[in-house]
Amino acid sequence: MNLLDIADVKQKWCEDSTSLLLDDSNPIACLRPSSGLRNLSPDQLEKIDIVLDKLGGKGLQRLTQFQNYSIDSYEERQEAILSPCSLEGFYRFLKTMNFPKESSLFLTDAGFLELCWEDSSGQAIQVEFTSKGVESYVENTGQEDFVPYSNIEEIAKKLFPLS
């Protein structure tokens, strides 16, 4: 996604319109203006930039769906909602790490965000942002680890032990 597209996404995000419909084929269509999502602060816009830069339009679309899901589900309490700690940890991780834009973003049943991608040899690398820290898995070594958010910078050593 180029800079013009990013600007378009931001504009769509911020504009006061209810005409946008949810549509899996359109990465910006999920940016449904709803209460609390308009009038974004610079900090929120920076987070959008980071997600777009690191995960592309598909990643931003899925994240937005997960956030809407958590807002809409608040009353029901029957499903795990997106954990605020997980979301903050996710943003901090994105700022720290570089990984393929083709990564997959998931929301676990526990309400935690999870990122999955493969290394150059096709082996899985995965991280899950729990309420306390980052769980990681590197298929190449079979290593599973946990790093608290206070030491999130250490995660690079866990994920890329040979680099």
Add this chain to the structure above:
Amino acid sequence: MPISSQENIVRAICSNQYDGDRLSPSLFKGTNTSVSRLSLIPLEEHWALFREHVQKPQHQRLLKKIGEINVGVLQEIGRNYVESPKEITVDPNPLDWNRAHAVIPQNITRGLANKIIHEIKLHTECETNS
């Protein structure tokens, strides 16, 4: 009593755990993972069951696939998991809405969950009903 290793079990896969490219290992990670027995309810009927009770369309959590695996294969994966071999069972746990409901009670690690999802057979609805 755990169900037979001859049986096949299925798990609903919704859009929050499948993005069209990859499956989330969290589908099988953790304890008391919910599954359903094909010996009691055929695959075709699971679509309506999962759509009514598992997916949440109003929240964009849509049923995308159904994943199937044989219990014996599942147990073999557990036993052969080099990092930490595990005896896996599948226990009947019928619910009001699903008499075929069962659980995998053991704590499945992320690494082991990855081995399991590699062996999952994915079904789409049109293929199931054709």
